[in-house]
Amino acid sequence: MTDAEIRKILLNSKVIALVGASANPARPSYGVMQFLLARGNQVIPVNPGLAGQTLQGQMVYASLADIPKDAAVDMVDVFRNSDVVLPLVQQALADLPQLRVIWLQLGVESAAGAALAAEHGVTWVQNRCPKIEYARLGL
Numbered sequence: 001m002t003d004a005e006i007r008k009i010l011l012n013s014k015v016i017a018l019v020g021a022s023a024n025p026a027r028p029s030y031g032v033m034q035f036l037l038a039r040g041n042q043v044i045p046v047n048p049g050l051a052g053q054t055l056q057g058q059m060v061y062a063s064l065a066d067i068p069k070d071a072a073v074d075m076v077d078v079f080r081n082s083d084v085v086l087p088l089v090q091q092a093l094a095d096l097p098q099l100r101v102i103w104l105q106l107g108v109e110s111a112a113g114a115a116l117a118a119e120h121g122v123t124w125v126q127n128r129c130p131k132i133e134y135a136r137l138g139l
Contacts, residue, residue, distance in 0.1 A: 001125060003137060005123075006125070006128070006133050006137065007137050007139065009075070009101050009103075009123060009125065010130060010133060010134060010137070010139055011139065012074075012100075013041070013074050013075035013100070013101055014041060014042060014074060015041070015042045015044070015071060015072050015073050015074050015075070015098075016036055016041050016042070016043050016044070016073070016074075016075045016076070016077050017043075017044045017046055017064060017067060017071075017073045017075070017076045017077070017092075017096070018032070018033050018036075018043050018044065018045050018046060018077045018079065019046040019047075019064065019076060019077065019078045019079060019080055019088060020046070020047065020078065020079030020080045021033055021045030021046060021047045021050070021055055021060065021079070022047070022079075023050055023053075023055055028079065028105070028106075028129075029079040029105075030056075031131065032077070032079075032105075032129065032130065032131045033045060033055070033056055033058075034056060035130075035131045035134075036077075036130065036131075037056060037057075037058075039134070042071075043056075043058055044058060044059075044061065044067055044071060044073065045058055045059075045060045045061070046060070046061050046062070046063060046064060046066075046067070047060055047062075048062040048063065051066070063091065064076065064088070064091045064092050064095050064096060065091055065094075065095045067095070067096070069095075069097070072098045073096045073098060073099060074098050074099060074100045074101065075099075075100065075101040075102070075103060076088070076092045076096070076099065076101070076102050076103065077103045077105065077130065078102070078103065078104045078105060078108055079105050079108075080108065081108070082104075082107075082108050082109050082110055085104060085108065085109075085110035085112075085113040086110055086112045086113050086116070088113075089102060089110070089113040089116050089117055090116065092122075093116065093117070093120050093122065099122055100122060100123060101122065101123045101124075101125065102117050102122055102123070102124055102125070103125040103126075103128070103130060104125065104126040104127060104128075105127075105128070105129055106127055106128065106129050106132075107127065108126060108127065109126045109127055110126070114126065
């Protein structure tokens with residue numbers, strides 16, 4: 001993926017479902033969520049253990065399927081192990097009609113997930129962090 005493609009994704013993604021959101025400020029997902037909110041994004045945290053609570057002022061949902069359909073999620077950012085990515089991709093494709101990007105955090109990869117996303121015309125980014133990419137690209 002080119003820098004221009006990453007730049008376009010970051011500048012055009014406005015509603016981000018963050019799967020694996022944590023309430024622990026020491027966790028990377030907490031810092032990335034905080035950063036994305038500060039950038040003006042709407043971030044929808046997804047974590048079954050925190051569902052129904054608020055995290056950084058945002059309602060937490062148990063799964064992607066539980067996010068209201070009118071939320072217009074255009075990007076899913078995944079902080080989960082690689083072995084659960086394929087079911088997450090399947091759920092995202094089934095339940096998020098405006099989805100344009102699936103972004104897997106550092107160390108997270110899935111060839112099967114990438115192939116499925118490509119079949120549905122969804123842009124795939126893996127093994128990268130949006131917070132790092134914002135800084136690297138000077139956005």
